[in-house]
Structures are given as C-alpha cells and as structure tokens.
Amino acid sequence: MLKKFLTPATILIILGALIGTSLVLYAWRLPPFTSSIEMTDNAYVRGYVTTLSPQVSGYVVDVPVQDYQSVEKGQLLARIDDRIYRQKLAQAEAALATQRAALDNSRQQETAAQARIASSEAAVDSVNADLEQAESQSNRQDSLIRSGVVATSAQEQAHAARDRARAAMAQAKAAVEVSRQDLQTIIVNRNSLEAAVANAQAAVELAKIDLSNTEIRAPRDGKLGEVGVRVGQYVAAGTQLMAVVPKDVWIIANFKETQLAGMTVGQPVEIRVDALDRKVLKGRVERFSPATGSEFSVIKADNASGNFVKIAQRMGVRIAVDDTTEAASLLTPGMSVTVRIDKSVGPA
CATH class of the missing domain: 1.10.287.620 (Helix Hairpins)
Incomplete structure (x- = not known):
C-alpha cells in the first residue's frame, strides 16, 4: 500500500513542497533558519557632493579646470568678467x-x-x-x-x-x-x-x-564632476556650474524594521562593493535614522483608508568605513554595496 502512494511523482511533489517551505522559512529567517547575521543590498555609498553656483551674474572668461580633475581647497575653478x-x-x-x-x-x-x-x-x-x-x-x-x-x-x-x-x-x-x-x-x-x-x-x-564672488573657488579638497560651464557663457546667480566631491564617504544601508532588533552603534560591518569585484571592506555602525524612509517622503501614506496592508518599513543606518586599504579609497558616492552585520558581536 505504501509503495502504491510513494510513486516518483509523489516523491517529487513532496520534495518540492519541502524545498519551497524551506526557502520561505529561510527567506523570512524563521526557525530553524534563524540567524544573528542581517544583510541588505539596499545600501549605497554617500558623500558630500557640493554643487557650485555663482552669486553674481556675468560672462565667464576663464575655466581652468576639466572634468573629474582633482582640486584643492581655494583653487580657482571659474572666473566671471569682473x-x-x-x-x-x-x-x-x-x-x-x-x-x-x-x-x-x-x-x-x-x-x-x-x-x-x-x-x-x-x-x-x-x-x-x-x-x-x-x-x-x-x-x-x-x-x-x-x-x-x-x-x-x-x-x-x-x-x-x-x-x-x-x-x-x-x-x-x-x-x-x-x-x-x-x-x-x-x-x-x-x-x-x-x-x-x-x-x-x-x-x-x-x-x-x-x-x-566673480572667482568661483573650490570649497574643499576633492574631485570635480562634469564641468558644465564654458568660456563665453552668460551665467546668473544660482546657475549650476560643476560639483566638487570630497574624499569623505560613508554607507547608508536601509534595513527592514524587522532586522533592527539587536543592532547597536559600534557593531562591526562587512561591506561588499559591486564595483570592486565584491571586495570586502570593514566598517562599523555609526548611527540610526530618526525615522523610517516613508516619513521623509513627500507624499505620506494614508493608513486610515480602511484597506490597510502592513508592510515592513525600512530604516536608514549610517555606516562608517574604517578600512584604510587602497580599495576603500576608490569608493565614490552612488556606488551600490551589500552590507552584513552580525548582531551577536558587540560594539568594537
């Protein structure tokens, strides 16, 4: 009788159900797949990208810099006819x-x-x-x-x-x-x-x-983005000329609220950078966002409409990059990364 029910098709269906159930339990970190390690690929490199604009209007007479050039604080970037x-x-x-x-x-x-x-x-x-x-x-x-x-x-x-x-x-x-x-x-x-x-x-x-103010100078050391201004161009106050990107960078990782329990400031973090062939860098949790991302959106969700569906919100976590290797120096704002935090490990 048992052999009659344990046909190859039945065995495949049972195995498929077990595998599917296991995958769901693993995806939701439910027993027996609970883990102290939390990870997310909703993470990006951030930095102080400063867009430069003139405070006076006039014709540009000199642009002594080029795209993606390294500049020092106070260096002349553009000059307006004075x-x-x-x-x-x-x-x-x-x-x-x-x-x-x-x-x-x-x-x-x-x-x-x-x-x-x-x-x-x-x-x-x-x-x-x-x-x-x-x-x-x-x-x-x-x-x-x-x-x-x-x-x-x-x-x-x-x-x-x-x-x-x-x-x-x-x-x-x-x-x-x-x-x-x-x-x-x-x-x-x-x-x-x-x-x-x-x-x-x-x-x-x-x-x-x-x-x-007819001389636009670099506010700090860094690299330029694309130089959008040209000699002879008439610019007005507020016209975007170029951007300066300093070397200071950090990571913003958006974890689900269900992942935050046990995370504390100072915990070590593993950072994998897509642009660096998934190379692992070291970091640490620096601080947590004061609110979820939905609270900062322009259009707020109306949860009192009667058809509410609970959705796990994401909370921004700022991660400092402690790695001093050459790979860390190649991080630039906007890069995608994957972060892993072992909540069982205390602050460093």
Missing part, C-alpha cells in the same frame, strides 16, 4: 570718500562754532565792563543832580549810555546763545553724517564681496 564689479567698487569707494569729507567738514564746523562761542563770551565780558562803567557814571550823575552841581543834560546822557550798555549786554548774551545753538545743530547733524559714512563703508564691503 570689469563691472571693479567699477562698482570704485564708485562705492568714491561715495565713501565724499561722506568722510562731509564728516570731516562737520568736525571743522564744530571747532569753528566753539571758537565763535568763545568769541561771544569774550564780547559779553567786554560789554559787561562797559555796562558797569555806564552804571557807575549814571549813579554819579544822579548824585550830582541831587546836589545841584551839574545840569540835567549830563544826567540824561549818562542814563542813555547806561541803557545802550544794557542793550549791548543783552545782544552779546543772545549772540552766545546763538553760537551754542549752532554748535548743537552741528552735533545733531553729526549723527546722520556718521550713519552715512557707515552706510558707504557697508556699500564698499558689499562691492568687494561681489568682486571676490
């Missing part, structure tokens, strides 16, 4: 000189006003002496009139001289006050002149910045 910006700087410097001259003139006016105040105060002293003399003379004439020694005409002349001296004193004091007000006006206007000088200085600095 004639207009040099003239703007000269114009700003001339305006600054004019404002400084006006400020110097204000200081000179202050000195002159202080001299006028001193002169007016001296005039007050002189008129005060004349007033004291006129009042003394008037008092003497009044005494002589009471004694009947002199005529009334002399008394009238003395009174008139006294009144003129008093008027001169009032005029002299008014002149002192006018001089002081002139000085105050000069001091008040000084603030606006100093502000004008500061504004002109800022304009000069802005003109210098614009002039320096």
Whole structure:
C-alpha cells in the first residue's frame, strides 16, 4: 500500500513542497533558519557632493579646470568678467570718500562754532565792563543832580549810555546763545553724517564681496564632476556650474524594521562593493535614522483608508568605513554595496 502512494511523482511533489517551505522559512529567517547575521543590498555609498553656483551674474572668461580633475581647497575653478564689479567698487569707494569729507567738514564746523562761542563770551565780558562803567557814571550823575552841581543834560546822557550798555549786554548774551545753538545743530547733524559714512563703508564691503564672488573657488579638497560651464557663457546667480566631491564617504544601508532588533552603534560591518569585484571592506555602525524612509517622503501614506496592508518599513543606518586599504579609497558616492552585520558581536 505504501509503495502504491510513494510513486516518483509523489516523491517529487513532496520534495518540492519541502524545498519551497524551506526557502520561505529561510527567506523570512524563521526557525530553524534563524540567524544573528542581517544583510541588505539596499545600501549605497554617500558623500558630500557640493554643487557650485555663482552669486553674481556675468560672462565667464576663464575655466581652468576639466572634468573629474582633482582640486584643492581655494583653487580657482571659474572666473566671471569682473570689469563691472571693479567699477562698482570704485564708485562705492568714491561715495565713501565724499561722506568722510562731509564728516570731516562737520568736525571743522564744530571747532569753528566753539571758537565763535568763545568769541561771544569774550564780547559779553567786554560789554559787561562797559555796562558797569555806564552804571557807575549814571549813579554819579544822579548824585550830582541831587546836589545841584551839574545840569540835567549830563544826567540824561549818562542814563542813555547806561541803557545802550544794557542793550549791548543783552545782544552779546543772545549772540552766545546763538553760537551754542549752532554748535548743537552741528552735533545733531553729526549723527546722520556718521550713519552715512557707515552706510558707504557697508556699500564698499558689499562691492568687494561681489568682486571676490566673480572667482568661483573650490570649497574643499576633492574631485570635480562634469564641468558644465564654458568660456563665453552668460551665467546668473544660482546657475549650476560643476560639483566638487570630497574624499569623505560613508554607507547608508536601509534595513527592514524587522532586522533592527539587536543592532547597536559600534557593531562591526562587512561591506561588499559591486564595483570592486565584491571586495570586502570593514566598517562599523555609526548611527540610526530618526525615522523610517516613508516619513521623509513627500507624499505620506494614508493608513486610515480602511484597506490597510502592513508592510515592513525600512530604516536608514549610517555606516562608517574604517578600512584604510587602497580599495576603500576608490569608493565614490552612488556606488551600490551589500552590507552584513552580525548582531551577536558587540560594539568594537
């Protein structure tokens, strides 16, 4: 009876079912195929790719670099025609000189006003002496009139001289006050002149910045991507000219959330690089993403629609490349890699 059921076809079906079940259990890491090793091929090399753009507009007059060339920090990459910006700087410097001259003139006016105040105060002293003399003379004439020694005409002349001296004193004091007000006006206007000088200085600095921005230089050491700018091309602020790629690289591996349990910062990582004939490099877990990739997408998933299907999300894991071999130096942003992490091994 048993032989009747164990036909070759039946045996093949049973073997196929066992193999299929085993493959499913292995794929989902279910017993008896559970493992502490997690791997993913959803991983790529990342780096600081800096796209360079001008901050000023104009015609490009020089591009001394080529595609994929190694450059050093501060190296000239492109130059924009700077004639207009040099003239703007000269114009700003001339305006600054004019404002400084006006400020110097204000200081000179202050000195002159202080001299006028001193002169007016001296005039007050002189008129005060004349007033004291006129009042003394008037008092003497009044005494002589009471004694009947002199005529009334002399008394009238003395009174008139006294009144003129008093008027001169009032005029002299008014002149002192006018001089002081002139000085105050000069001091008040000084603030606006100093502000004008500061504004002109800022304009000069802005003109210098614009002039320096006509030269596009490498922000750091690295290699260039494709140089998209050409001599004679008109570029505006924000036009993409080229990109600089520094040597610093790292790995971003996107693990499923079901793989993360037991992963910790510092655990060693094996990195296999497709472009380097699957050569194995060494690395370590550096940090974990604060959210899954779906949370950073532009269009968020609406899980409240009633037809929800649970899907394992992926979490980005940043991996530092610790390998110092020549192969590691060949890593460039965008390369595909496969990473393996043994969760049973503690941080290095």
